[in-house]
Amino acid sequence: MSADAGAEAAATVGRQRPSARALRRFRRHRAAQAGLALLLLLLLAGLLAPLIAPYDPNATDLRLRLAPPSWEHWFGMDHLGRDLFSRAIYGARISVLIGVISVGIALLGGMPLGMAAGYAGGRVDRVLSAVIDFLLSFPPLLLAILVIAIFGPGLRNAMIAIGVSLVPVFARLIRAEVLRVREEVYVEAVRALGAPHPRVLWVHILPNSLPPIIVQVTLSMATAILSASYLGFLGLGAQPPTPEWGAMLNEGRRYLRSAPHVSIFPGTVIVIAILAFNLFGDGLRDALDPRAHRG
């Protein structure tokens, strides 16, 4: 009895749970941890913006127009005398919102498409795959701009446009994952036992396809925030006075010679945010995907 228990314990240690293994790999990935730390900071800044921001992001003080960085105003002031540091913090809130909503839309659209194509196979797959490949052949930013051209500029439409432009990315990934998991023996077993299709998909296939989807969600957040800043910069996304990073940078463009800080700080914040998502996403991929860790 005790010998059996000992053997069982040894087996448990030897066969570590995949999640524990992934966590161990992630802990060894220093760049990914730096990314995670930056992301947490970004999230906190976004959530606690009203508590952290030293000033009202929209309060103007025309006497301090374009004032350079100082102890009172770390990032300096913009062309209307608004505190850039406070605006950057509120911008984090908007960027996190953009990331979550856009990627949410992409998942909502991509998941049924990818699942239907991968699970049904045959003609359904051929037609859906042709549509997905066709949409993927458009650069995402061009697709987003086309959506904006149709429905008009603004933050809400920008989030929808970015979400739509990311739908084919998720559809293709989820299709590939469903195709892979569908062939596993345990899926064959539950199907042979007569489980209905929705149950097979939701309970057995989807949870086992999650790791690459989670990685894609992280990397797509970076794409979404970057695209939103592009749209904001072009005047097609968030409109003034919304403190969106891209729009802030655009507002500062006219003062590059006299007050470059108005553009430099929002730009730096975007670079740090995108870098954080990319570092975290890459680390997550290395941790979750054993194939990437053959060495």
Next chain:
Amino acid sequence: MWRYAVQKLVLAVPTVLAVVAFVFVAIRLVPGDPAVIMAGDFADAATLDRLRREWGLDRPLPVQFGVFVSNLVRGDLGDSIRSRQPVVRELASRLGVTFTLALGSIAVTLLIGLVAGIASAVRPYTVVDYASTVVSLLGVSMPIFWSGLILIIVFALRLDWFPTGGIGTWRHYVLPCLSLGVFSAGVVARQTRSAMLESLATDFVRTARSKGLPPHRVVLKHAFKASLIPIITITGLQFGRMLAGAILTETVFSLPGLGSYLVTAIAQRDYPVIQGIVMVMALSFTLVNLVTDLLYPLVNPQVSQ
């Protein structure tokens, strides 16, 4: 080889038709009456009726599409609502700027991407490799407009080496091409690194080395040639991103190309122009994909079999 090329050309026809149909339908999803949008809110009913007849808006959508395609084949994309000039003429005058920008940027991308990628593959896990990885990551994470603005601040405003924007001489293109090219160089560098690492570990490279060939010949002739397919693929894909990126670069550097014109057209709700530019951009991307496909067998004859 020829059979492969013809096959790819034939396969491109439905893609081109799909792109044209997609853009045509997308533009017609614009909420509201197109005649009112084009003529303005204050146009009277008679004018609107006349416009609907003139532009064929009163006919069924498939008929409209047929007319549109036949006009397109004859090089007619309609007239701009704002300038009243033929869209084709408006685009032709701006296409050269965007084309020069794209070519210059691809040159920058390949130069930086290939050198960094090969250098880090030849000396993996050394300072060279880490430096190249960091630069690649920065390139991928840096918004195009931000690198553009930094270049303007440093090289145009502070050092006064290049103009801040506009067109005129080759000097006007240096900063825009650098800004747009660096954006894709990181991706090309990463892809080149992994492809080169793979081919440097193959038997034929080991054979070439053991024959006593000089190292640069082994790397550039043998290993690099074998890595070309993924590098061509990623460069082709980057071209598409570059066309979209040109919209930003042209705005930052006030270049009168297709991209900056698209932004103006969206602000002015000039739908024939929007339709024309999106179509030209999407079709250029399809063309680049086709060229990429046609390059494969030149690099590796097995592809065409």
